[in-house]
Amino acid sequence: MSQAKVLVVTGHGTNCHGETAYAARQAGADRVSICFFSDLTSEKENIRDYNLLIFPGGFLDGDDLGAAQAAALRWMYSSTESGRQIIRDLEEFYTDGGLILGICNGFQLLVKLGLLPAMDRAYFQRQVSLTHNDSSRFEDRWVHLGCNPGSPCVFTRGLDRLYLPVRHGEGKLVCRDETMLNSLEENNLVALKYIHPDTRGPTQEYPYNPNGSPSAIAGLTDPQGRILGLMPHPEAYNHPTNHPGWTRGEQDILGTEILARGIEYLHSC
Ligand SMILES: NC(=O)CC[C@H](N)C(=O)O
Numbered sequence: 001m002s003q004a005k006v007l008v009v010t011g012h013g014t015n016c017h018g019e020t021a022y023a024a025r026q027a028g029a030d031r032v033s034i035c036f037f038s039d040l041t042s043e044k045e046n047i048r049d050y051n052l053l054i055f056p057g058g059f060l061d062g063d064d065l066g067a068a069q070a071a072a073l074r075w076m077y078s079s080t081e082s083g084r085q086i087i088r089d090l091e092e093f094y095t096d097g098g099l100i101l102g103i104c105n106g107f108q109l110l111v112k113l114g115l116l117p118a119m120d121r122a123y124f125q126r127q128v129s130l131t132h133n134d135s136s137r138f139e140d141r142w143v144h145l146g147c148n149p150g151s152p153c154v155f156t157r158g159l160d161r162l163y164l165p166v167r168h169g170e171g172k173l174v175c176r177d178e179t180m181l182n183s184l185e186e187n188n189l190v191a192l193k194y195i196h197p198d199t200r201g202p203t204q205e206y207p208y209n210p211n212g213s214p215s216a217i218a219g220l221t222d223p224q225g226r227i228l229g230l231m232p233h234p235e236a237y238n239h240p241t242n243h244p245g246w247t248r249g250e251q252d253i254l255g256t257e258i259l260a261r262g263i264e265y266l267h268s269c
Helices: 017-026 037-041 069-077 086-095 105-113 178-186 256-267
Strands: 005-010 031-036 052-055 099-103 129-131 139-147 161-168 172-174 190-194 217-221 227-230
Touching (some): 017 031, 017 256, 099 105, 099 256, 227 256
Parallel strands (some): 052 099
Antiparallel strands (some): 129 172, 190 217, 217 227
């Protein structure tokens, strides 16, 4: 059994790191640290000392140039003080079996870095993007989600339906064409979809699909299932009283279950 060592990486404008670290502890992590991106370049922290990397939600660099765009460039082109490229550390971290979770702004970073969906195992090549919601406004609401039982994703393993909050302006997935969208489905890289509360099937209907994402895509995984990026915030449903209907006795599976599945996977390694 290996320990689950979690690193939550923040930057200017990140605002969900504290809650995400709390949720990781609740989910059973053995060690949780929060570090700033510059702690990596100054070599105060090294991602190779961890096995679960979390990119939390927020507004990195004020969403200038598009959400997480500047941060993606920073990851691609920054080096440590001793001259090691940060991106090589990230690559080795993943090749050695690490898990990566990107929540909302973190998901935006993962697609812009090309870590998701990494179709045909083409890691670090940008294949899709996330853009402005169809509503042209920030959407802040709870959504119903269905997990894909055929997906290799370790974070959603055994989960069926979830109810989680979203809060974003740029959550609509963009694919080059219909063929790419179909390949995402065929390769089971779609881990989570927005579903309609009545039919319980994938939906394009607003506001159940809050951004107009094609095929109702809310979260993606990679071919190895060790990376998950999702627009909803699992860390924000870490206690029954976070549920908007808790005073009426309403409850769903806690969002922290997503983190717990990843941590269980690490414990089993
Ligand atoms: N909650 C978040 O992480 C916000 C995501 C993002 N910056 C957006 O508004 O699209």
